[in-house]
Amino acid sequence: MKIGVFDSGFGGLTVLRALLDRLPAADYVYLGDTARLPYGAKSQATVARYAVSSAGFLVDQGAEYLVIACNTASALALDAIRDAVPVPVLGVIETGANAAKASTQSGDVLVIATAATVESHAYAAACRERELRAYEKACPLLVPLIEEGWIDHRVTEEVLQIYLDELLAESANVGLNPDTLVLGCTHYPLLRAHIERRLDPAIRVIDSADSTAVQVAAALAVPALPNNLTPERSFYATDSVQKFRRLGVRFLGQPMDRVQLIDLGG
Amino acid sequence: MKIGVFDSGFGGLTVLRALLDRLPAADYVYLGDTARLPYGAKSQATVARYAVSSAGFLVDQGAEYLVIACNTASALALDAIRDAVPVPVLGVIETGANAAKASTQSGDVLVIATAATVESHAYAAACRERELRAYEKACPLLVPLIEEGWIDHRVTEEVLQIYLDELLAESANVGLNPDTLVLGCTHYPLLRAHIERRLDPAIRVIDSADSTAVQVAAALAVPALPNNLTPERSFYATDSVQKFRRLGVRFLGQPMDRVQLIDLGG
Numbered sequence: 001m002k003i004g005v006f007d008s009g010f011g012g013l014t015v016l017r018a019l020l021d022r023l024p025a026a027d028y029v030y031l032g033d034t035a036r037l038p039y040g041a042k043s044q045a046t047v048a049r050y051a052v053s054s055a056g057f058l059v060d061q062g063a064e065y066l067v068i069a070c071n072t073a074s075a076l077a078l079d080a081i082r083d084a085v086p087v088p089v090l091g092v093i094e095t096g097a098n099a100a101k102a103s104t105q106s107g108d109v110l111v112i113a114t115a116a117t118v119e120s121h122a123y124a125a126a127c128r129e130r131e132l133r134a135y136e137k138a139c140p141l142l143v144p145l146i147e148e149g150w151i152d153h154r155v156t157e158e159v160l161q162i163y164l165d166e167l168l169a170e171s172a173n174v175g176l177n178p179d180t181l182v183l184g185c186t187h188y189p190l191l192r193a194h195i196e197r198r199l200d201p202a203i204r205v206i207d208s209a210d211s212t213a214v215q216v217a218a219a220l221a222v223p224a225l226p227n228n229l230t231p232e233r234s235f236y237a238t239d240s241v242q243k244f245r246r247l248g249v250r251f252l253g254q255p256m257d258r259v260q261l262i263d264l265g266g
Numbered sequence: 267m268k269i270g271v272f273d274s275g276f277g278g279l280t281v282l283r284a285l286l287d288r289l290p291a292a293d294y295v296y297l298g299d300t301a302r303l304p305y306g307a308k309s310q311a312t313v314a315r316y317a318v319s320s321a322g323f324l325v326d327q328g329a330e331y332l333v334i335a336c337n338t339a340s341a342l343a344l345d346a347i348r349d350a351v352p353v354p355v356l357g358v359i360e361t362g363a364n365a366a367k368a369s370t371q372s373g374d375v376l377v378i379a380t381a382a383t384v385e386s387h388a389y390a391a392a393c394r395e396r397e398l399r400a401y402e403k404a405c406p407l408l409v410p411l412i413e414e415g416w417i418d419h420r421v422t423e424e425v426l427q428i429y430l431d432e433l434l435a436e437s438a439n440v441g442l443n444p445d446t447l448v449l450g451c452t453h454y455p456l457l458r459a460h461i462e463r464r465l466d467p468a469i470r471v472i473d474s475a476d477s478t479a480v481q482v483a484a485a486l487a488v489p490a491l492p493n494n495l496t497p498e499r500s501f502y503a504t505d506s507v508q509k510f511r512r513l514g515v516r517f518l519g520q521p522m523d524r525v526q527l528i529d530l531g532g
Contacts, residue, residue, distance in 0.1 A: 035312050036302065043506045046301050141421075144410040155424055162421070240309045265531070 001222045002027040002232070004063025004087075006054050008037040010244065011143075011186035012069030013251035015092065018213035019067070026222045027232040029061045032248070033264065035238035038143070039072040040114030047116070051077035052084045053264050059085050061234065067216060068092065071113055071184050071208070075122030090216060092208045093117075096182045097126035099211035103204050104132060108176040110167055110203070111136040113184030114143065123184055135171035135178065139163045139185075146187045147247065157194060164198050182206045190250070235259040267488045268293040268498070270329025270353075272320050274303040276510065277409075277452035278335030279517035281358065284479035285333070292488045293498040295327045298514075299530065301504035304409070305338040306380030306451075313382070317343035318350045319530050325351045327500065333482060334358065337379055337450050337474070341388030356482060358474045359383075362448045363392035365477035369470050370398060374442040376433055376469070377402040379450030380409065389450055401437035401444065405429045405451075412453045413513065423460065430464050448472045456516070501525040 003023070005016045009032050016030055033039075033054050039047045051073040055066055066089045068074045068081060074091030082089050100109045109132050111123040118138040127134035142163070145156045171178055181203050183189060189207045196205050225231060233256075237244040241259040249255055269292050271282045282296055299305075299320050305313045317339040321332055332355045334340045334347065340357030348355050366375045375398050377389040384404040393400035408429070411422045437444055447469050449455060455473045462471050491497060499522075503510040507525040515521055 035308060038304075042301060046505055140414055141407075141410055141416075144407055148406055150407075155421060155428070158421055158424070239312055 001220060002029060002062050002064050003216070003220075004055075004058030004061065004066045005030045005069050006033075006051070006058055006066065006073070007031075007070040007186060008033050008039040008050075008073065010248045010251045013248050014186050014189045014209040015067060015069035015212050017251070017253050018209045019216060022213040022217040023220065023222050025225045025231055026220070029058055029063055029232075029234045030236065031058055032235075032237045032244055034240070034244055035264075038114070039070060040116045040140075040143070042116065044076045044120070047072055048077040048080040052080050055081045055085050055089070057236070057262065057264060059087060063087065065216070065220060066090070067212060069186055069209070069212065071117045071186065075117045075120040088219075090212065090219070092186065092212050093122050093126050093184075095212040095215045096184060096206060096208035097123065097130055097132070098215060099206045099208070100127060100180050100182050101130040101132060103206055104180040106177045106179045107132050108171075108178040109134045110171055110178045110181040111184045112139045112163065112167065112181065112188065114138060115140050117184055123182065133176060135167070135174060135176050136184070137163065137167045137170065142191065143185065143187045146190050149250075151190055156191070160191065160194055160198060164195070178203060180204050180206060183208055187251075236262050238262060238264050267486060268295060268328050268330050269482070269486075270321075270324030270327065270332045271296045271335050272299075272317070272324055272332065272339070273297075273336040273452060274299050274305040274316075274338065276300075276514045276517045279514050280452050280455045280475040281333060281335035281478050283517070283519050284475045285482060288479040288483040289486065289488050291491045291497055292486070295324055295329055295498075295500045296502065297324055298501075298503045298510055300506070300510055301530075304380070305336060306382045306406075306409070308382065310342045310386070313338055314343040314346040318346050321347045321351050321355070323502070323528065323530060325353060329353065331482070331486060332356070333478060335452055335475070335478065337383045337452065341383045341386040354485075356478065356485070358452065358478050359388050359392050359450075361478040361481045362450060362472060362474035363389065363396055363398070364481060365472045365474070366393060366446050366448050367396040367398060369472055370446040372443045372445045373398050374437075374444040375400045376437055376444045376447040377450045378405045378408075378429065378433065378447065378454065380404060381406050383450055389448065399442060401433070401440060401442050402450070403429065403433045403436065408457065409451065409453045412456050415516075417456055422457070426457065426460055426464060430461070444469060446470050446472060449474055453517075502528050504528060504530055
């Protein structure tokens with residue numbers, strides 16, 4: 001079983017990391033469409049065009065199951081990808097909403113994400129389908145702070161405090177009583193401990209990377225490999241492979257032997 | 267005379283703003299390649315490919331003179347653009363370096379810019395050609411802070427203080443005695459007052475947007491228009507024109523009547 005994992009950049013490596021924990025015997029092919037990132041600031045038509053070409057590449061590489069580990073692409077392009085490829089496709093928005101449904105007792109859920117994910121209201125729609133109410137907030141500074149490496153940094157703490165204070169005040173203003181917060185961007189798991197420390201412990205944090213891995217493992221039966229076989233891990237990026245490898249280690253939590261450059265046009 | 271102004275996004279509107287002040291009778295066509303921004307995180311090959319197609323579009327629209335109001339494209343793609351189009355091309359790196367040469371007495375210059383501009387060392391090379399020494403520092407959080415609208419915000423003040431402290435310490439460590447700081451990103455003029463307030467007044471701040479306008483005005487003789495004619499201003503973007511107009515106003519300092527969407531592929 002070969003699983004294709006797609007993101008606009010490195011963030012989806014947090015999803016792959018969770019998948020490697022849960023399904024270590026599967027083969028994996030990862031594509032980071034780094035030449036065209038970030039998707040988070042782009043329109044639906046542009047994101048759909050990029051995501052469909054990226055998904056097609058992964059299927060061409062032999063992927064039999066696709067994980068769209070990019071919240072923006074899951075929000076804006078999941079139907080377009082499903083129409084375009086002949087394999088099952090799972091997106092991080094639906095897995096995040098499933099996990100929120102399993103977690104919440106009040107039925108009220110908070111979501112933090114990039115501007116484009118929030119503007120799509122894809123989490124609110126996915127929550128509504130599951131009879132939950134969601135309040136979504138864009139936190140556009142968190143990705144650049146994480147990519148600057150300022151994980152344990154007072155500026156990041158201050159920015160988080162501002163965003164979380166606003167989030168709680170705004171959601172209370174519209175009458176919500178939330179007990180669950182979904183990290184709606186695959187970069188955010190790197191800030192999970194800081195976010196949890198700043199929240200009332202009654203609010204449970206859902207890491208959509210881990211939720212996705214749990215749900216992929218439940219959907220797929222991957223047989224254990226014979227001892228003499230090593231499963232395949234292939235990494236592709238559409239821009240600088242040096243940068244991908246250097247930044248990616250932080251997200252994957254382990255080195256990547258080799259990252260191959262591919263050109264998807266554009 | 268029709269002047270084409272190119273940037274990957276809205277930042278170049280600070281250059282257009284300065285041009286409108288200095289050369290109000292010229293016609294202008296502006297292109298923001300917003301579908302493919304930010305260039306600052308991409309490789310030289312990718313930036314050159316994008317910039318050449320964008321420059322070609324402006325020439326097709328009748329531009330007789332091109333201003334590359336994007337530091338990353340000026341750093342990585344100026345020669346490629348000059349090879350590809352039949353009109354004069356001026357880039358913000360060379361105009362910034364010219365202004366630094368006119369300003370400095372010690373011969374030592376500081377430059378703050380995006381990661382890709384710094385990694386290209388294009389400012390250091392342009393300064394070296396003018397017999398100046400330059401110390402360049404990447405400040406990757408400033409663009410997202412400006413785009414978040416946090417211009418007068420304590421987090422931005424704190425980030426600026428960290429970057430400027432590091433810049434002064436690092437440049438002193440390598441033995442420089444700087445008296446000039448070049449804002450090597452077209453977003454940064456929006457933070458100019460904050461930057462000047464945090465610096466020793468002996469360090470002069472060079473705004474490359476204004477420097478560029480001064481040098482274009484010196485190169486071109488644009489006759490005054492008859493009173494009954496209004497010069498043309500056309501705006502094109504490769505992604506969401508709503509977002510371009512909304513964010514762009516902050517950089518241009520005046521409303522844009524109409525922004526047209528174009529598709530350059532990719």
